[in-house]
Each structure stands twice: as structure tokens, then as C-alpha cells.
Amino acid sequence: MSEKIKPCHCGHEGELMGMRHSGFLSLTCPKCNRTVEAFSTEGLAQSWNKPAPTPPQENDR
Ligand SMILES: [Zn+2]
Numbered sequence: 001m002s003e004k005i006k007p008c009h010c011g012h013e014g015e016l017m018g019m020r021h022s023g024f025l026s027l028t029c030p031k032c033n034r035t036v037e038a039f040s041t042e043g044l045a046q047s048w049n050k051p052a053p054t055p056p057q058e059n060d061r
Contacts, residue, residue, distance in 0.1 A: 003045030008034060009052040018044075 007013040010032035017028040021037075025044050028035045038044040 003042055003049065005045050006049045008032060008048075010034070016048075 005016070005027075008016070008029040008031065010029060012029050012031040015030070017030055019026045019028070024037050024039050025041060026035055026037045027044050027048055036044060036047040038047050
């Protein structure tokens with residue numbers, strides 16, 4: 001049932017810094033500092049595994 005944590009968008013496959021806050025959890029990549037937050041470990045994994053958002057590219061020339 002549990003979602004498997006994928007490697008970070010930056011390619012980091014090692015340990016991630018998981019933190020328990022009051023009311024929610026967070027997961028941080030020590031390499032690129034990407035952080036996701038969620039209210040459950042399951043939600044945390046899902047948020048983490050979302051594909052990287054694609055910033056607007058300057059291909060429009
Ligand atoms: Zn990363």
C-alpha cells in the first residue's frame with residue numbers, strides 16, 4: 001500500500017531528511033533542498049514523486 005519514494009528530481013537517490021512538525025510532515029533533499037510537506041507519510045510520498053514542475057522556457061525566439 002505504501003508509496004515508494006523515488007529519487008529526487010536532482011538525481012539524489014540517498015537519504016532524505018524527514019521531519020515531523022506539529023500537524024504535518026516534511027521531506028527534504030539534502031542535495032538540492034527541495035522540500036515537500038504533507039499530513040501523512042503516504043501524502044508525503046505522493047507529493048515527493050510528482051514530476052518536477054516545468055518552468056517557462058525561453059524557446060520562444
Ligand atoms: Zn534533490
